[in-house]
Amino acid sequence: xxxxxxxxxxxxxxxxxxxxxxxxxxxxxxxxxxxxxxxxxxxxxxxxxxxxxxxxxxxxxxxxxxxxxxxxxxxxxxxxxxxx
Amino acid sequence: xxxxxxxxxxxxxxxxxxxxxxxxxxxxxxxxxxxxxxxxxxxxxxxxxxxxxxxxxxxxxxxxxxxxxxxxxxxxxxxxxxxxxxxxxxxxxxxxxxxxxxxxxxxxxxxxxxxxxxxxxxxxxxxxxxxxxxxxxxxxxxxxxxxxxxxxxxxxxxxxxxxxxxxxxxxxxxxxxxxxxxxxxxxxxxxxxxxxxxxxxxxxxxxxxxxxxxxxxxxxxxxxxxxxxxxxxxxxxxxxxxxxxxxxxx
Numbered sequence: 304x305x306x307x308x309x310x311x312x313x314x315x316x317x318x319x320x321x322x323x324x325x326x327x328x329x330x331x332x333x334x335x336x337x338x339x340x341x342x343x344x345x346x347x348x349x350x351x352x353x354x355x356x357x358x359x360x361x362x363x364x365x366x367x368x369x370x371x372x373x374x375x376x377x378x379x380x381x382x383x384x385x386x387x
Numbered sequence: 388x389x390x391x392x393x394x395x396x397x398x399x400x401x402x403x404x405x406x407x408x409x410x411x412x413x414x415x416x417x418x419x420x421x422x423x424x425x426x427x428x429x430x431x432x433x434x435x436x437x438x439x440x441x442x443x444x445x446x447x448x449x450x451x452x453x454x455x456x457x458x459x460x461x462x463x464x465x466x467x468x469x470x471x472x473x474x475x476x477x478x479x480x481x482x483x484x485x486x487x488x489x490x491x492x493x494x495x496x497x498x499x500x501x502x503x504x505x506x507x508x509x510x511x512x513x514x515x516x517x518x519x520x521x522x523x524x525x526x527x528x529x530x531x532x533x534x535x536x537x538x539x540x541x542x543x544x545x546x547x548x549x550x551x552x553x554x555x556x557x558x559x560x561x562x563x564x565x566x567x568x569x570x571x572x573x574x575x576x577x578x579x580x581x582x583x584x585x586x587x588x589x590x591x592x593x594x595x596x597x598x599x600x601x602x603x604x605x606x607x608x609x610x611x612x613x614x615x616x617x618x619x620x621x622x623x624x625x626x627x628x629x630x631x632x633x634x635x636x637x
Contacts, residue, residue, distance in 0.1 A: 307551065308544070309477060331477045336513070336606070338433045338469050343604065343614045349473050357463030357474035 306344075309333040318350040318361040325359045328352045337364040346370035394418035395447035397440075402456065402496050405488025412456040412493055413440050415447035421502030424529075424635030427493045428455040429511030429518045431606070432480075434472030435459060438611055442512075449628065451508075451635065452500055456493045458486060458518075480514065480551060483521055490522040504637040508563075510627070511536060513606055517554065523565065524557035530634035532566045532627055535605050537575040540583045558587050564594040566630045568623045570603035570616070598626055 310332040318327040327350045337345040345364040352359040365373065397415040404410040413435070417423055426446045430439035435457040446453035458481050462474035475481060494507050508530040511519030516536020523531035533539070540555045565588065569581050576584075581599060588595045600607065600619035607616040608623060 306544075307476070307480065311477070331473075333476075335476070336431075336433055338436070338472065341613055343606070343612070349477070351473075351477075353474075357466035357470040360470050360473060362469075362473065 306333065306335045308335075314350070316350075320359060320361050325352050325355055327361070328354065334367075338362075340364035340366075342366060390421075390423070390450040391418040392450075393448045395444060397444055397447065400496075402454075402492045404456065404492045405485045408461060410457055410460045410489060410492075411435075412454050412496070413443055414452075414454045414496075415444045416452050416500070416502070417447050417450050419450075419502075422504035422637045423450060423452050423502050424504055424631065424637070425452040425454070425494075425497035425500075425507045426631065426635075427490055427497065427507065427509045427522070428453055429486075429490065429509065429515035429522070430455055430458065431511075431513035431515050431609075432472070432476065433469075433513075435468040436472075438609055439512075441610075442510075442608075451631065452497050452503060454493045454497055456489050458489055461485075481518070483518075483552075486518050487522060487525045490518070491526050494526060494528070504635075506635045506637075508532065508631050508635050510534065512608060513537075520561075520565070521554055521557065523562055524554065524560045526562065528563045530563050530566070530631055531561075532568065532630065534568045534608060534623070535570055535573055535576060537580075537605075539576065540580045540587075541576075555584065555587055558584075558591055558593065561588070561591075561593050564596075564630075564634060566626060567595065567597040568608075568626060569597065569599040570605055570607050570619065571599045571601045572603060573605045575605070596626075596630075598623070 316327045331349045347364050350361040401409045402412045428443045443453045443455040459471040459475040462471045506529045510532035512534045516533040517538045543551050603616040603619035606614040607619045
């Protein structure tokens with residue numbers, strides 16, 4: 304199914320797209336049909352910068368288990384107090 | 388020379404779509420003088436991709452003028468179809484009135500071709516299945532095919548965009564016979580959704596035939612996805628061939 308369920312989060316950082324680095328200002332996170340991954344549904348994250356157009360996009364399509372492992376790794380990697 | 392089997396030409400053109408916007412469309416035409424029936428191919432949610440264009444060429448190889456407009460083009464001119472699809476999805480999908488305008492433009496282009504017999508079908512997959520039904524209820528076609536389109540009946544989940552409305556109320560305006568091809572193991576549309584649409588079209592006296600395939604899930608036609616189910620896809624293609632042969636022949 305096309306879920307359309309999308310979480311959008313504002314970000315500050317950089318991402319490397321096809322051509323070059325660009326400032327990442329948002330991420331859309333959704334569980335839906337992938338464009339490339341060999342699965343019916345994947346957890347997809349698009350790191351984007353809408354002000355620079357749709358091509359400013361760094362995309363990943365992960366299996367649910369991979370997505371959970373990644374989320375846990377991110378949280379585990381952040382040292383206490385690193386938010387400044 | 389009505390049609391040279393499997394011989395075709397294909398290219399990307401520009402058509403004047405909804406609101407006068409110029410959008411790309413992939414068109415494939417059989418070799419021969421015709422007259423040929425035509426098919427508007429509505430691509431699936433992942434976008435105006437290779438598979439959608441392969442489907443378009445398949446119809447041309449079978450003797451139909453076929454066109455597949457890029458419904459996501461407006462999301463980013465110059466962006467890849469994949470990036471445009473992602474941006475369109477993030478914005479809530481293709482608005483229904485825009486879809487109808489773009490399909491109308493594609494249909495008008497096919498009818499304008501000298502080799503057209505003026506008989507047109509529409510077919511769509513996934514989100515395009517819903518849009519095929521929408522187009523057939525909004526425009527004049529001779530035959531429509533809905534391949535596992537979700538959202539024709541039933542209220543959408545609460546997270547869906549507000550513009551994503553059920554289409555069952557449009558059924559009285561269905562302009563042509565409808566072929567529905569579904570996976571019995573699909574959840575959206577579920578077998579209950581398919582049964583509800585079937586019952587409503589029967590009640591309205593609308594010509595239709597539905598087939599649901601055991602063991603088939605959503606997107607069972609897509610050869611490049613794990614959802615591909617060879618038995619259902621082969622049977623489904625045979626149904627499409629018979630259906631269009633009956634309604635779109637000269």
